[in-house]
Amino acid sequence: MVKVDKKPKTLQVSSLFTNVKYEIPIYQRNYAWEEKQIEQLIEDIHSSKGTYFLGTLIVNQKEADVYEVIDGQQRLTTLYLLEKYLKIDILKGSLYFEAREKSNRTLSIIGTEEINDVLEELQSEELIRGYKIIEGYFLSEKIDPVSFREKLNHVQLIRIQVPKNIDLNHYFEIMNTRGEQLEFHEIVKAKLLSQLSTNEDKKAGSILWDACSNMDSYVQMNFDLNTRRNLFSDDWSGIHSEVYDFDKVRGIIGNGDHVTTGTKTLLEILTDKQPTNKGRGSHMEENERFESIISFPHFILQVNKAISKAEENESMLDDKNFLKSLELNWENEEKSKAFLYNLLKCRVLFDKYILKREFVGDYKETGKWSLQRLESYKDRGYLKPKYVGTFGGEDDTKNKQLRLLQSCLRITYTSPKTMHWISLVLTSLMNDENGNILEILEKYCNHKVRESKYENASGFHFERIVFTYLDYLIYRDGYSYEGKQIIFPLKDDWQFHFRNSIEHFYPQNPIDVDPSTRWNLEDLNGFGNLALITISGNSKFSNLPPNGKVTSYPNIIKQSLKLKIMREMMHINGGVWNQAISDTHKREMFCLLQGGGSNGLF
Structure with missing residues (x-):
């Protein structure tokens, strides 16, 4: 009989995989973390001081040193890849997927020379991508692996064993819908509500929250x-003009029919057999259709910063300072009520004017950038929601331009604590x-580009905003070369990808090239020879010559408008990409950046 650890156990991350094995059960999805989650994890550890708790790992103990992972597998897998990158000794087979041979093969060889001996189609693309993201982030942010390994000695996880005889399938389902434990934002809620003097106020505040x-x-x-109907305007697109403070909100909410959700303990969540519903009422389709670009805790910090009218202070958006940043809002009842009302007001504005990811139609699986407002319409006497472009139709020029500009910022500043533009x-x-937020964001981008001192940068020292804002400017204004229009302004449905890898169009280590013809470092690392693409795209390009990249991977070329220009310049010059053409391209791109303010369209 297996002796089960009933008490939560504190684990040191640096030795997480040295003497135990973790199994990812078949009913769990494949590894799915993207750049924003992986980079955030690395940044949290990198910026930590002293002991740092990384969260919980929920497991079911199967054997003496074998644990089935119920919740936390994405973070656990990322830590495994991270430790592989850092060359930390790991017990062979310490992490494995049930009935997924390709994933297990990749875990065993990733980070070693053996990976070059295994065909690409026999490797897990998701795990390879995750490893490349880690590798790329350490290089781009110049993080010292040795000092980072030392930090891992002070990073801890809490391993929690699920109760005996628990229905694991039921538990896994609810952990992925509502199984969130007491977190800082729930503490803030309690602090705010504690300042309200009546039960009616507390109930209304809880419902609003x-x-x-x-x-x-x-x-x-x-x-x-x-x-x-009573809280929002006739078309539902904004708060009713007569609802201007918390007391007005309470008067309306008090007459509604609500079921509030309270904080549950781990045991209550595990033993609750009631059916779950991700949304309120019957709006599952809305919850499945849209995805916010920030979480609720980070939204709270954004609201606090917005009403404080503070300058760009990174600590205000850093969740490590969560309670301290917000404490002024529960000094008294007046401030608590004001914050709760502003929370609602900002949420309405956020939904209307800040882009989301939308999963619908051809983008049901991958999602697309969306800037839409909610409005009501009548259908057989009933009011129903519809979503239309915030500024006119979804294809309206201003809506398209603002959507692209915000997605430019979203893919550039991936850490929530750097999203000051929101x-x-x-x-x-x-x-x-009615303020001109397009002009505000263009000025913000211009400031960031100038602040980067891009004119004096080289190679990997160019900041991402230089590439992403340049692509936005090219999309906005179009571009022609030697009288030929290459990019038409605001013409196609081009979208930003999450890109983090600086690509050398003429490669750093070209294959089968006479050493005397290789480019010098200044030209090789010059802006004219560089573009920003995805890490997987960079990996596929490898050391192919420019013609090989263009011919073999046309879809990767499309990731960057700058790269599309480079391709066309090469074609116009007879298939040649040399230092002179690269230098011309650099000068023209710098001219675009130097004049990159509002074009006065709106």
Whole structure:
């Protein structure tokens, strides 16, 4: 009989895989973390001081030193890849997937020379991508692996054993819908509500908070229909003009039909057999259709920064300072009520003017960038929601331009603590909803580009905003070379990808090239020879010559408008890409950046 550890156990991350094995059961999805989650994990560890708790790992003990992972497998797998990159000794087979041979083969050879001996189609693309993201981030951010390994000695996880005879399938389902434990944002909720003097105020505050916390649907849809009619304007697109403070909100919410959700302990979650519903009411389709670009805790920090009208202070958006940053809001009842009202006001503005990912139609699986507002319409006498472009139709020029500009910022500043542009927009809209946020964000990007001192940079020292904002400017204004229009302004449906890898169009280590013809380092690392693409795209390009890249991987070329220009310049010059053409391209791109303000269209 296996002796089961019933008490939560503190584990040191640096020795997480030395003497135990973790099995990822077949019912769990494949490894799916992308750049934003992986980079955030690395950054959290890198910026930590002293002992740092990374969260919990929920397991079911199968044998003496074998644990089935119930919750936390994405983080656990990332830590495994991270330790492989850092060359930390890992017990062979210490992490494995049930009935997934390709994944297990990749885990065993990743980070070693053996990987070159295994065909690419026999490797797990998801795990290889995750490893490349880790490798790329360490290089781009110049993180010292030795000092990072030392930090891992002070990073800990809490391993929790599920209760005996628990229904694991049921548990896994609810952990992925509502199984969130007491976190800082719930503490903030309790602090704010504790300042309210009446039960009616507390109830209304709790309902308002819970409605705002569901970030993956438009906030209007998180209230019952009666409340929605009275709380929002006739078309539901904004808060009613007569609802200007918390007391007005309470008067409306108090007449609604709500079921609030309270914080549950781990045991309550595990033993609760009631059916779950991700949303409120019957709006599962909205929850499945949209995805917010930030979580609710980070939204709270954005609201706090917006109403504080603070300058770009990274500590205000850093969740390590979560409670300290917010504590002024529960000094008294007046401030608590003001924050709760501003939370709702900012949520409405956020949903209307900040882009989301939308999973619908051809983008049901991959998602696309979406900038839409919610409106009501009548169908057989009933009001129903519809989503239209925030500024006119979804293809309206201004809507398309602002959507692209925001996605440029989203893919550049992937860590929530660096997304100051969101609070900048919220502050402006709270003062005047008719403010020109396109102009505000263009000025912000211009400032960031100038601040990067790109004119004196080289190679991997160019900051991502230089590449991404340049692509935005090319999309906005178009581009022609030697009289030929290469990019037409605001013409096609081009979208930003999450890109983090600087690509040398003429490769750093060209294959089968006479050493005397190789480029010098200044030209090789010059801006004219560089583009920003995905890590997987960079891996495929490898050391192919420019013609080989263009011919073999046309879809990767499309990731960057700058790269599309480089391709066309090469074609116009008879298939040649040399130092002179690269230098011409650099000078022209720098001219675009130096004049990259508003083009006065709006």
